[in-house]
Amino acid sequence: MDSSITRSLDADGVAVVAVEGEIDFSNADELADCVRAAVTEWSPPMVRVDLRGARFIDSTGLGALIEGYRAAIGIEARFLVVNPTPAFRRVLDVTGLCDFFGLGDVVEAEPTRATGT
Numbered sequence: 001m002d003s004s005i006t007r008s009l010d011a012d013g014v015a016v017v018a019v020e021g022e023i024d025f026s027n028a029d030e031l032a033d034c035v036r037a038a039v040t041e042w043s044p045p046m047v048r049v050d051l052r053g054a055r056f057i058d059s060t061g062l063g064a065l066i067e068g069y070r071a072a073i074g075i076e077a078r079f080l081v082v083n084p085t086p087a088f089r090r091v092l093d094v095t096g097l098c099d100f101f102g103l104g105d106v107v108e109a110e111p112t113r114a115t116g117t
Contacts, residue, residue, distance in 0.1 A: 004053075005031050007038045015044040015077075017068070020053035023061030031061065035068030039075055047072045049101075052083035057091060065101065078102065 003021030010016055015038035023031055035047060049068060065081065072079035081101035084092060092098045 003027055005034050007034050009038075009042050009044065013042070013044055014046045014048055015039070015042050016048050016050055018050045018053065022056040023054060023064065024056065024058045025060045028058075028060035028064040031064040032067040032071075035064075036071045039071045039077065043075055044077055046078040046080065049079075049081045050083050051081060051085065051088055054085070054088060057088060062091070062095060062097065065097070069100065 003019070003023070005017065005019050005027065007015060007017045015035075017031070017034050017038060019031065031049075035049070038044065038047060047068065049065065069079045079101065081092070081103060084103070089098070089103070092101060092103060098104065
């Protein structure tokens with residue numbers, strides 16, 4: 001497995017958990033633990049989980065994100081998932097988790113002149 005999960009505290013007090021690689025049964029607990037540690041140690045007003053470098057997620061990974069959400073709201077912090085790839089976005093949309101994780105409505109791309117689609 002090729003993955004890395006890190007946490008940092010931005011200058012504005014926001015906790016950022018960044019995921020590189022896969023989120024699956026082998027490291028889902030690590031992701032949830034990382035978010036809980038950030039919440040416990042820093043009591044941030046917001047937790048952002050950055051999926052820019054993530055390539056895969058399974059149901060245990062979604063469960064870890066939900067656990068992170070619960071930890072954040074437990075201290076009345078906002079919980080946001082940011083920079084999902086289109087594939088991740090589809091998974092979160094199909095499972096009904098987009099709004100839950102602060103992603104809002106999917107905006108359809110504007111038609112292009114070249115393709116008309």
